[in-house]
Amino acid sequence: MTGRVLPDPPTLAREVANALIQRLAEAQAAGRVPSVALTGGTIATEIHRELAELGPGSAVQWHLVDFWWGDERFVPAGSADRNDAEVLRILADLGAASERLHPMPAVTVGCGSVHQAAARYGDELRRHGSQPGTAGEFEVVMLGVGPDGHVASLFPGHPALDAEAVAVGVTDSPKPPPQRITLTLPALNRARAVWFVASGTTKAEAVAAAHRPGPVTENPARGVSGRLETIWWMDADAASLR
Numbered sequence: 280m281t282g283r284v285l286p287d288p289p290t291l292a293r294e295v296a297n298a299l300i301q302r303l304a305e306a307q308a309a310g311r312v313p314s315v316a317l318t319g320g321t322i323a324t325e326i327h328r329e330l331a332e333l334g335p336g337s338a339v340q341w342h343l344v345d346f347w348w349g350d351e352r353f354v355p356a357g358s359a360d361r362n363d364a365e366v367l368r369i370l371a372d373l374g375a376a377s378e379r380l381h382p383m384p385a386v387t388v389g390c391g392s393v394h395q396a397a398a399r400y401g402d403e404l405r406r407h408g409s410q411p412g413t414a415g416e417f418e419v420v421m422l423g424v425g426p427d428g429h430v431a432s433l434f435p436g437h438p439a440l441d442a443e444a445v446a447v448g449v450t451d452s453p454k455p456p457p458q459r460i461t462l463t464l465p466a467l468n469r470a471r472a473v474w475f476v477a478s479g480t481t482k483a484e485a486v487a488a489a490h491r492p493g494p495v496t497e498n499p500a501r502g503v504s505g506r507l508e509t510i511w512w513m514d515a516d517a518a519s520l521r
């Protein structure tokens with residue numbers, strides 16, 4: 280596990296966006312079509328805005344990247360509550376291929392329950408992973424961290440932490456909105472690299488706890504790591520209690 284500490288949120292966001300661009304370009308140069316799992320959250324929003332600035336003219340072929348989400352709020356498409364609300368437009372502007380954008384299902388008339396929607400997303404990810412030419416794993420999983428140590432929509436003490444399916448529905452998220460879809464620990468752990476992103480003093484205790492050994496159910500961030508790399512990207516405030 281590696282820690283990268285940047286002085287403040289803007290510097291952190293720029294550094295992570297630059298690193299992601301570099302990682303995607305390297306993966307493409309090595310002949311891979313990388314899959315990235317995006318996250319929601321305060322610092323993630325800033326990272327996405329930096330991608331919008333730095334992405335054009337970079338070495339990344341944006342139409343040859345698959346974008347997935349680690350979790351999503353099960354609300355109507357376009358709702359400001361959705362993790363994909365702003366970044367979908369940013370990715371489209373960068374030239375991402377519409378068939379390589381994989382937003383989690385939104386609430387629509389007749390869409391079924393959040394559990395059915397989660398199962399559909401899991402099927403989509405499994406189908407993609409079994410296609411020839413795909414490694415079936417994420418190049419990078421990005422994860423914001425809640426003040427309670429939640430990652431994606433995997434909350435402390437929640438039964439979803441024990442799920443073995445690829446994605447599950449959550450109906451009782453302690454953080455609103457209550458209905459969410461989340462990738463599970465086994466799915467998030469199918470990653471070459473896991474990058475946690477955390478900023479601000481409200482995250483400091485959760486970040487420190489994630490670095491201590493202990494039960495995953497107390498701090499879900501403890502349960503995720505990359506096969507080749509796990510990086511904690513933090514600003515100085517988030518890193519202050521490590």
Ligand SMILES: O=C1O[C@H](COP(=O)(O)O)[C@@H](O)[C@H](O)[C@H]1O
Nearest residue numbers: 318319320321322423424425431
């Ligand atoms: O609800 C969520 O919260 C976390 C962290 O968000 P933040 O605003 O406290 O940084 C986020 O990572 C997750 O994707 C999201 O659904």
